Amino acid sequence: MIKTLFVLCAAVATPVTLATAVQQPDSQIFVPAGTFHGEVEGPDTDSAGNLYAVNFGGASDEHKGSIGKVTPDGKANLYLRLPAGSTGNGIQMDAQGVMWIADYTGHQIWRYTNGTLTSFVHEAKMHQPNDLALTKAGVIFASDPDWKNSKGQLWRISADGKAALIDQTGTSNGVEVSPDQHWLYVNESAQRKVWAYPLNDQLETGAKRLLIEFADFGLDGMRCDSNGNLYIARYGKGTVVKLSPAGAVLKEFNLHGQFPTNVALSPDERFLYVTMQRDGSIERIALR
Known part of the structure; x- marks a missing residue:
């Protein structure tokens, strides 16, 4: 999530500098402008x-x-x-088709299934739950930015709905678990850093290490493919960057718009969907 361009500044505390070079987009407009609000976010796909x-x-x-x-x-x-x-902000669909929704104004995580919406976690100490990462065992990790102070928190939510604060961070935003369940990735928008936390068999985090740091532009939502590669929205740059599990830049996809907020893969990983702030559109990148 990035709420405004100047006050929250995508994910930075100074105005965003737009990319000057015009690049041919790698994406197509999948859902036209105006279909969603300008604060469109949180994409995910079902089976x-x-x-x-x-x-x-x-x-x-x-x-x-x-x-x-x-x-x-x-x-x-x-x-x-x-x-x-x-x-709502971040959305995640689990293997059973349950939708999990980070509610940033209500300070809670919703669970929606079979037409029933229930509050799974309500935690007053959350600034604003932002993005979610699900694990196969039912543990949820949630980013929790404090945009005003360029800080954030990272939460671990057990399968029975108990929230535990596991780290004080920079402006925590995108969050994802590797497909082998051995790593938790968290990016910090204002600091432009991506961190990797090792996960043990109980999905508890160890000491984090810096995966990559960018020199400019904000970071927003991110997702892993089945090979463990990360796709990260670069807010203000109008791109999505693809990283290897080791943090090497493999490719950067150019978009039509400048302000991507989040990404989601299709179930077959043929497409990457990108929500676009300001015009309320969704772009789609053909990956193969």
Whole structure:
């Protein structure tokens, strides 16, 4: 999540400098501008290839707090509306088809399944739960940025819904678990760093190490493919960078827009979906 360009500044405390060189986009416009609110975020796909993202319906703030569903052929409709006072950010679908939603204004994590929405975690000490990473064992990791102070927190939520603060960070934003469940990745938007935490068999974190640090532009949502490569939205640069598990830059994909907020892979990993702040569109990158 990146809330404004100057005050929160994508993920930095100074104005964003836009990329000056015009590059041919590697993406196509999958969902046109205006379909979602300008604060579109949190994409993920289900096993059938449907895509979900928050703040569906247009530019008006009355659409915030909604979740839209986009079919594989690009048809978008309202899927769910959260209770008053709640606004979704990160979304994750688990293997059973349960949707988990980080509610940054309500300071909680929602669980939605079979038409029933329940509060799984409510933690008053959270600044604003932002992005989620699910594990195969049911443990959830949540980033929790404090945009005003360029700081953040990292939470571990057990399968029975108990939240434990595991680290004080920079402006924590994107969060992801490697497919082998051995690493937790967390990026810091203002500091432009990506950290790797080792995970033991109980999915407890060890001492983190710096995976990569960028010299410019913000970092937002990120996801791993089945090979462990990371795809990270570069806010203000208008790209998505692909990293190897060792932190090497493998490729950078150019987008139509400058302000990508988050990414999601299709179930077959043929496509990468990118939510775009400001115009409420979703772009799609063909990976193969």
